[in-house]
Amino acid sequence: MISENHSIYKLFNEDCKCLMKRMPSQSVDLILTDPPYNISQYSTGNISREGKTALNNDIAxxxxEKINPVEYVNAFKRIIKPKGNIIIFAGxxxxxxxxxxxxxxxxxxxxxxxxxxNPPPKIYKNGFLNSCEFAIFLWNKGHIWNFLSQDEMHNFFECPICSYPERLKEPFHATQKPLKLINYFINIASNPRAIVxxxxxxxxxxxxxxVLNRRKFIGxxxxxxYTMAANRRISEII
Ligand SMILES: C[S@@+](CC[C@H](N)C(=O)[O-])C[C@H]1O[C@@H](n2cnc3c(N)ncnc32)[C@H](O)[C@@H]1O
Structure with a gap:
């Protein structure tokens, strides 16, 4: 385990499938995760840009490594609490x-x-900008759900992709998500002191x-x- 303040957060540098086998049943209030999208397989070569890095789908x-959702369903079902929520980004x-x-x-x-x-540019201007990403929300009846009015609950959120200074330069992570979006999810789908x-x-x-929103975290x-970078980022705000 890598982390300094174990009562607030615990980070594990290991395959999550191994970690989940050791996690107690019904021990998590919110699973919020962004697994690999497996889009590298659709890379059709580089699009070069003067003075900038080339664009392609070969992100990392x-x-x-192929993600097979069937391998996660039993573990997620076992560790989530009855009133918990699951949010999964998906390609x-x-x-x-x-x-x-x-x-x-x-x-x-x-x-x-x-x-x-602010999606990446479409250099050849021959199609739609890739300006949308998708997430799946899963829950059972009686789940925690925080909002004031149904009118504000469109299944849609707008904000820029993560950029500097929020974005890490070292190590660079191709899919670092913006805090604005993740804060929105965490506040809707969990209560303070929840385990995320x-x-x-x-x-x-x-x-x-x-941690910024007064929840506890396991990662x-x-x-x-990346694990060390996560540890630095979280320990800096405690
Ligand atoms: C899409 S990225 C997540 C980015 C994250 N949302 C952020 O803002 O930094 C997916 C991450 O899953 C990691 N990963 C892939 N397979 C894994 C596994 N079996 N267990 C744990 N981590 C894994 C990859 O190394 C990669 O950093």
Missing amino acids: DWDK YNQIGEWHKAFDNEFDTFQMFVWHKT FDPFMGVGTTGVSA AEINFD
Whole structure:
């Protein structure tokens, strides 16, 4: 385990499937996670940009390891509390697989769209900008849900992608999520002092948001440098 203040957060540099086997049943209030999208397989070569890094779908080696939602459904069901929520970012290419594995296991399966107000450019101007990402929300009846008016609850949120100074330069993580979006999710889907778990935490954005919003956090990340970066980010705000 890597973390300094164990009563507020615990970080594990290991495969989340191993960690979840040791986690007690019904021990987590919110699973909020951003697993690999497996979009590298759709890379069709580089689009070069003068003075800037080339654009392609080959975002990172970690994205090449196939995520199979069926391998996560039993563990997620076992560790989530009865009133808990599950939020999973999913690539457009994966939504069907998540739906097939999870829809029958929870009362509700709902889609959510994050609209990026500053998406990457479409160099050849030959299609839509990739300005949307998707998340799946899962819960059972009686779940924790915090909002004032139904009118404000569109399954849609707009904010920019994470950029400097919030974005880490070292280590750079290709898919670091913006705190504004994660704060929105955490406040709707959990209460203060809740235990938030991110099995694919990257550089720890869910953990930073959880601690900023007075929740407790458990995170797993298979890459050592990302785990250490998450530890630095979270320990700085405690
Ligand atoms: C999409 S990124 C998450 C980024 C994160 N939301 C952030 O803001 O930093 C997915 C992460 O899952 C990690 N990962 C992949 N397979 C894993 C596994 N089996 N257990 C734990 N982490 C894993 C990758 O190394 C990668 O950093």
